[in-house]
Amino acid sequence: MIYNQIYELESVSRNQDIDLNINPEEWQKQSVKWGHPIHSICSYMASFPPRVPHYFISRFTKPGDIVLDPFSGRGTTPAEACMMGRVGIGSDLNPMAVVLTKAKVKMPLLNSVIRRLKDLEKTFEPRSVRELPWQIKMLYSKKVLQQLCHMKEGLNLTRGSVDNFLMAIILGGMHGASSKANYLSIPMPNTFSMSPNYVKNYIIKHKLKPPQYDVFDVIKYRLNRYYITDPYAMKGEAHLSDIRHITKYMKRRKASLIFSSPPYLKVIRYGKLNWIRLWMLNMEPQELDNQLDDKHTMPKYLKFIKSSINECSKVLEDDGLCFLVVGQVSGNRGPGKDKSVNLGNMIIDDLEGQVNMDFIGVIDDFYNKDSKVSRIWGVTKGNATKYDQIVVMCKDKHSIKKKNYTMKIDWY
Numbered sequence: 001m002i003y004n005q006i007y008e009l010e011s012v013s014r015n016q017d018i019d020l021n022i023n024p025e026e027w028q029k030q031s032v033k034w035g036h037p038i039h040s041i042c043s044y045m046a047s048f049p050p051r052v053p054h055y056f057i058s059r060f061t062k063p064g065d066i067v068l069d070p071f072s073g074r075g076t077t078p079a080e081a082c083m084m085g086r087v088g089i090g091s092d093l094n095p096m097a098v099v100l101t102k103a104k105v106k107m108p109l110l111n112s113v114i115r116r117l118k119d120l121e122k123t124f125e126p127r128s129v130r131e132l133p134w135q136i137k138m139l140y141s142k143k144v145l146q147q148l149c150h151m152k153e154g155l156n157l158t159r160g161s162v163d164n165f166l167m168a169i170i171l172g173g174m175h176g177a178s179s180k181a182n183y184l185s186i187p188m189p190n191t192f193s194m195s196p197n198y199v200k201n202y203i204i205k206h207k208l209k210p211p212q213y214d215v216f217d218v219i220k221y222r223l224n225r226y227y228i229t230d231p232y233a234m235k236g237e238a239h240l241s242d243i244r245h246i247t248k249y250m251k252r253r254k255a256s257l258i259f260s261s262p263p264y265l266k267v268i269r270y271g272k273l274n275w276i277r278l279w280m281l282n283m284e285p286q287e288l289d290n291q292l293d294d295k296h297t298m299p300k301y302l303k304f305i306k307s308s309i310n311e312c313s314k315v316l317e318d319d320g321l322c323f324l325v326v327g328q329v330s331g332n333r334g335p336g337k338d339k340s341v342n343l344g345n346m347i348i349d350d351l352e353g354q355v356n357m358d359f360i361g362v363i364d365d366f367y368n369k370d371s372k373v374s375r376i377w378g379v380t381k382g383n384a385t386k387y388d389q390i391v392v393m394c395k396d397k398h399s400i401k402k403k404n405y406t407m408k409i410d411w412y
């Protein structure tokens with residue numbers, strides 16, 4: 001079998017003799033689209049498909065355990081954990097990621113969402129939109145702009161889960177290519193925001209007119225998709241936090257499993273590529289990009305990963321496992337002809353013995369290349385990944401050896 005290899009690091013696995021019996025085919029046989037519809041409430045770049053954390057949560061935790069993702073992005077890991085009766089905790093330094101994660105781990109009752117939506121609809125009054133930036137005005141009809149401004153002012157994200165949930169729905173519907181009353185903008189990709197000048201020229205060239213939708217109708221249409229079941233019983237947490245400060249919100253609690261994916265390596269600018277959604281959140285794209293750790297050169301990146309692993313070790317149970325999904329990054333970053341870098345192997349080669357965790361191995365997760373967001377539009381221009389690598393670590397190899405992982409995976 002060429003694909004799906006699990007490389008065991010000679011220096012580590014020979015001594016440790018740890019066999020977690022992980023078989024990537026078990027999650028790869030599920031579709032990349034597998035999972036509860038709430039996962040797709042809003043697109044987010046470099047998110048992993050729910051089938052991956054689902055497999056690891058089933059195999060390595062039991063109901064009631066804490067599952068943590070300190071780079072939670074759109075909240076895939078904590079959401080899956082909550083659906084499976086675990087306590088899903090997510091944090092991220094990107095406030096947009098926190099809105100999306102919170103919407104999934106604190107899914108409100110549908111009745112409360114509808115009640116609040118009716119209140120907002122009742123208090124809506126047309127207003128002038130002349131002062132709005134041209135970059136936003138060119139995307140939407142006048143009525144949609146007025147309604148978006150009303151929602152921006154009316155929704156209070158610190159108030160509770162209902163307002164946050166409505167904001168997550170709006171963010172997901174702000175732009176997309178569908179012809180149905182599903183996306184509010186002129187047709188454009190929903191995965192990322194193209195540059196304002198590119199959009200402007202595209203609109204002129206194709207003589208595009210903003211669609212005449214109603215924000216409240218689009219929200220109702222989208223709501224129907226997510227409430228296919230009652231909200232799952234287990235509630236989780238979403239925190240705005242740098243990885244370096246996760247002990248603050250974890251307090252004395254420890255996670256049984258950390259399943260996460262740090263920023264890759266100069267691959268994605270979450271600010272620049274989300275300028276439309278960030279307008280809705282009153283955030284400056286450049287400011288966000290200055291804060292996030294997604295533009296380091298290799299030595300700084302490895303230093304960042306080293307401190308991230310050490311922070312994770314502080315909040316992991318002694319018999320807990322930590323999995324970090326990292327991409328294979330190509331394009332002038334490594335040695336050899338194709339200059340690609342296997343980040344997983346590189347992390348282990350460089351950091352073994354220097355972090356407060358033991359490396360167990362690295363798993364190659366090949367996926368259908370067409371499903372990778374960064375492939376779809378070439379954001380990374382040669383930096384897109386062919387497969388992900390999953391770095392496997394434990395806090396204490398002796399405790400891990402004693403455990404018997406025989407959980408059956410339930411693909412709901």
Ligand SMILES: C[S@@+](CC[C@H](N)C(=O)[O-])C[C@H]1O[C@@H](n2cnc3c(N)ncnc32)[C@H](O)[C@@H]1O
Nearest residue numbers: 047048071073074076093094242243263292293
């Ligand atoms: C690869 S994405 C995670 C995607 C996630 N697994 C999902 O399924 O949506 C990496 C995340 O790291 C976040 N990030 C970057 N620097 C950070 C930092 N210093 N502390 C916490 N999060 C950070 C980014 O905002 C981004 O959401």
